[in-house]
Amino acid sequence: MTVKFITLGCKTNFYESQAMGELFRKKGYEITEKGLADVYVVNTCAVTKTGAQKSRQQINRIKRKNPDATVVVVGCLVQTDRESLEKLGADVLVGSSGKNRVADLAAEALNGKKTVVVDDIMKVREFEELPLTSQQSRIRANVKIEDGCDNFCAYCIIPYARGPVRSRALSDIKKEVELLAQNGFLEVVLTGIHIGSYGKDLKDGTSLIDVIETVCSVEGIKRVRLGSIEPVVITDEFVERIRKLPNLCPQFHLSLQSGCTKTLERMRRRYTAKEYMEGVKKLRAKIKDVSITTDLMVGFPGETDEEFLESYEFCKKIGFMQMHIFKYSVREGTLAAKMEQIPESIKEERSKKMIALAEEMKREFYDSFKGRVIEVLAEQKTADGTYHATASNYMEVFVESDEDITGKIVKYKV
Ligand code: SF4
Incomplete structure (x- = not known):
């Protein structure tokens, strides 16, 4: 069959x-x-x-x-x-x-x-175990650590589809990562619907940082990467604890959505632009070569020209390594679907402007590494014979090599 x-x-x-x-x-x-x-x-x-x-x-x-x-x-x-x-x-x-x-x-x-x-x-309270021990890529493996989200952002249907936060038992996460390490995986990515909420339902003080420390301690795992988190996760204690973990990748995907606090409020996001900036500063002060990546939405209902400009200038100030930009689209059943909508042409224009800025910032970030020797993980040989590789901060490079370096961490001069 x-x-x-x-x-x-x-x-x-x-x-x-x-x-x-x-x-x-x-x-x-x-x-x-x-x-x-x-x-x-x-x-x-x-x-x-x-x-x-x-x-x-x-x-x-x-x-x-x-x-x-x-x-x-x-x-x-x-x-x-x-x-x-x-x-x-x-x-x-x-x-x-x-x-x-x-x-x-x-x-x-x-x-x-x-x-x-x-x-x-909405009544399901237990994390459903669905373990995974072998994955398509033999190099990087995703590990699901939680399900669900309680945030109810105004544009998002996910809390209705996935239900409340359910955290996976730390011992089950560890067991899965140990198996992955035994199977030769070098990198794991901690994923879930809202991983920053990990532990909220356990009510025993366990949080995301405990998962990170546990996974980083598994022998054989060379890199641990985090899925999307929000700036509220970046506290002083969090930064102090992650800086002691050499195999935690210095790349943080901090979901922004808008750089304008007024828009964020309408979106029902749980942070302000100022708090976001503070989180980024904390990371940059303590974590070497850190890269910040994000998701950003344009054309959320009611986003005025001024609000968009504020968001644009904010992104510029942050200097993202990579941005995923998307135009707001109505999702029936959410709060934002009932708000006054922005014409498609305006969304399109804003999206183009933001994409151009994102490309500029990415180029600047890569340029700042010119001439330096960094460690990269070779993932795949490409059609032109080079190896597609990623640095721990998620910069992507192409390495020339006579020997097969797939799955190896090698030095690379940018
Ligand atoms: S956007 Fe993210 S945080 Fe907000 S409700 Fe959806 S899943 Fe939760």
């Missing part, structure tokens, strides 16, 4: 698809990427309208191309819009909890039993 995974959306979804793949493999399935399969698992995304649309298109495509196949649809879109997916003819529907049962449910569906598992996600 063969199973094919179609994954949309975020890193957490990709992690979960691979973990579900392990469940199928244990049952004797072969995971296939090409051709037709007996079972399809569509791991959906609900975060944007496009993500939702693409998820539905994928189901339709499978139904058209391979009408006899068993179709299992899982994830955020099932959780938020189950009815419309039922109409598309899926055999199994699983929302944000119950993913550890997909292989069993697919087997039942092959025998004619269709199932829908959509729990009231």
Whole structure:
């Protein structure tokens, strides 16, 4: 039997698809990427309208191309819009909890039993173990440490799709990272829906820094990278503790969304531009060669020219190494969907301006390393024979080498 995974959306979804793949493999399935399969698992995304649309298109495509196949649809879109997916003819529907049962449910569906598992996600309080011990890349592995978010930002559907914060047990995280190290992985990336909230539900004082210290202490793991966090995580104590960890990558993806406090307030973000700047300063004061990367939204409802300009100038002041810029898009069911919207043409214009600034800042950051020798992890040989490699602060370089350096940390002169 063969199973094919179609994954949309975020890193957490990709992690979960691979973990579900392990469940199928244990049952004797072969995971296939090409051709037709007996079972399809569509791991959906609900975060944007496009993500939702693409998820539905994928189901339709499978139904058209391979009408006899068993179709299992899982994830955020099932959780938020189950009815419309039922109409598309899926055999199994699983929302944000119950993913550890997909292989069993697919087997039942092959025998004619269709199932829908959509729990009231707001009432789910336990982290669902879905371990992953082997991953596609043999160099960098994602490790999921928590699920859910309690922030309810005005534009975001995720808290409704993923439910409240559920932290994974520290001992389970450690066990998974130890296995990954034994399997030869050098780098792990701590992922989740809102990793900065790690420990909030445990109520025993454990927080993200404890996870970082635990993972950094695993023998064989050369690099630990953090997924997206928010500036409120960067306290003096946090910085003091991370500076003692030589294998923690000096790259922090601090989600900004807007550099204007008024816009941030409307977005219901839980920090001001000033607090963001303070967090960045704390990191820069103590962490060598640190790089700051971010996500930024343009055209949030009510964003005036002045607010956009304030956000633009703020980004310039920060000097990001990399920015992911996106235009606000309406998500039904959120607070921002009911606010007065900005015309698309204005969003487009602002996005272009911000992208140009991001490119300029990236160039400046890279230029500041010119002539220096840094350590990079070679990840893959490219078509032109060089090796694509990343520095611990996530600068990307291309290394020439006569010997195969894939998976090795080598010195590189910028
Ligand atoms: S912090 Fe805000 S944007 Fe991020 S997942 Fe939670 S609600 Fe969504």
